Amino acid sequence: MRRPVVIVTRPEPDASRFADAARRAGLEPALSPAMRIVFRPGAPDLAGVGAIAFTSANGVRAFAAAAAIPPETPVFAVGPASAEAARDAGFADVAAAGGDVAALARMIGEARQAGRIAGAVLHACGSDRAGDLVAALAQAGAPARRAVLYEARANEGLAPAAIEALEGARAGAPGPWVALFSPRTARLFLDQVRAAGMEDRLAAARAACLSGAVAEAAGAARWREIAVAPAPTAETMIALMAQAL
Numbered sequence: 001m002r003r004p005v006v007i008v009t010r011p012e013p014d015a016s017r018f019a020d021a022a023r024r025a026g027l028e029p030a031l032s033p034a035m036r037i038v039f040r041p042g043a044p045d046l047a048g049v050g051a052i053a054f055t056s057a058n059g060v061r062a063f064a065a066a067a068a069i070p071p072e073t074p075v076f077a078v079g080p081a082s083a084e085a086a087r088d089a090g091f092a093d094v095a096a097a098g099g100d101v102a103a104l105a106r107m108i109g110e111a112r113q114a115g116r117i118a119g120a121v122l123h124a125c126g127s128d129r130a131g132d133l134v135a136a137l138a139q140a141g142a143p144a145r146r147a148v149l150y151e152a153r154a155n156e157g158l159a160p161a162a163i164e165a166l167e168g169a170r171a172g173a174p175g176p177w178v179a180l181f182s183p184r185t186a187r188l189f190l191d192q193v194r195a196a197g198m199e200d201r202l203a204a205a206r207a208a209c210l211s212g213a214v215a216e217a218a219g220a221a222r223w224r225e226i227a228v229a230p231a232p233t234a235e236t237m238i239a240l241m242a243q244a245l
Contacts (some may be wrong), residue, residue, distance in 0.1 A: 003028035005165045005176040006208070006241055009189050011037050011152065014057060018179065024049040025242040030176070032111075032162035034188040037126075044147035045068045049078060050119025052146075053108060053133060055101060058127065062149035063124045064089040074116055078104045080233060097124035099232035100211070101131030109140040109146075120144055122152050127151045128184055130213070136171050152184070158192045164200040166193070175204035175224060177241045182210065186217035193221070 006022050008015050011033045019029035037058050043066045053081060054060050055078040063069075068092040076095050078081035083096035095111070097104040111117050121144040123133045137144040157232075158166075169175030180186045186209070193199050206225040209215040215228050228238040 002172070004244070005030050006243070007032050007165055007176055007178045008135070008160045009034045009179060009185050010181045011058075014234075015116050018238075019134045020039045020109050021234065022179075022238050022241070025238045027238070027241055028175070030161035031156055032159035032163045032189075032192075034185045034192065035154050037062075038047050038153055040122075040149055040151065041066075044122060044124060044149065046070065046122065048119050049122045051075070051108070051111070051117045051121045052091075053104060053123045054078065054082045054125075055104065055119055055123070055129065055131075055133060056084060057082050058126060058150055058152070060085040060089050062126075063147075066149055070205050074111070076104060076108050076111065076121075083140070101133050101136060104135035105133060105140065108137060109142055112140075112142050117142075122147055124149055130182060130184075154188050155192075158196050158198075163196060163198070166196075166205065168197050169204035170203045174206065174244070175201070177208050179208050179237055180214050180218055182208065183213050183217035186214050187220070190218070190221050206241075210237060 006027045007030045008019050015031050015033050022029045038060045047144050051074040055077045069141045071090050071092045074093045075091045078186040080096050083094050086094045097107045123146045127148050134144045165176040202221050202223050204224050207218045207223050209228050211230050215226050229240050
């Protein structure tokens with residue numbers, strides 16, 4: 001039986017990692033990153049920093065590329081993927097929140113009240129962000145500042161593998177899955193589909209979305225199905241798609 005195709009829209013290097021996991025789950029990945037990650041030059045200012053917050057694994061990689069890792073500085077990560085990236089980069093004190101900015105802000109606020117943070121929180125992030133962690137921490141009375149270390153730049157069009165997968169989609173039969181990881185990714189993918197003149201093919205395709213906000217952005221087009229992962233992790237997204245095998 002032919003493996004169901006999943007179009008992977010996240011940027012490298014996460015696209016290839018996700019593709020490997022999807023393949024192990026019985027899916028056939030077709031890589032079509034909607035954007036690419038570009039690190040900004042210059043090192044972040046760590047003066048007065050008592051903790052570092054990451055809302056993506058790309059933020060960790062950009063930080064590691066720009067500055068020496070202060071291993072004992074407490075790190076607060078939005079979820080397990082960014083926490084794993086922080087540990088891999090050399091941070092020793094890493095805590096993971098529940099997968100969204102609100103949960104991360106609560107965790108940091110609790111750590112500050114418990115005396116674990118002496119100094120400002122540095123949010124190492126990209127130029128496009130889902131949620132405003134610095135503002136949320138300011139409302140909680142926690143000093144914080146932002147260091148924009150990378151940009152996620154839109155790619156111009158669909159990859160040939162994604163075009164092939166969508167060309168094979170037929171109404172009335174389950175078409176390919178499209179794995180969408182952020183509202184911006186969903187919007188960019190739809191822009192690319194429309195530019196290729198293939199929006200009608202989405203009527204046979206299925207969107208696997210990391211969160212409700214992603215599903216809302218994907219809902220600007222007509223799909224066969226829009227499904228939301230029960231938890232905001234790559235693993236639950238893959239399980240969601242694999243259970244339909």
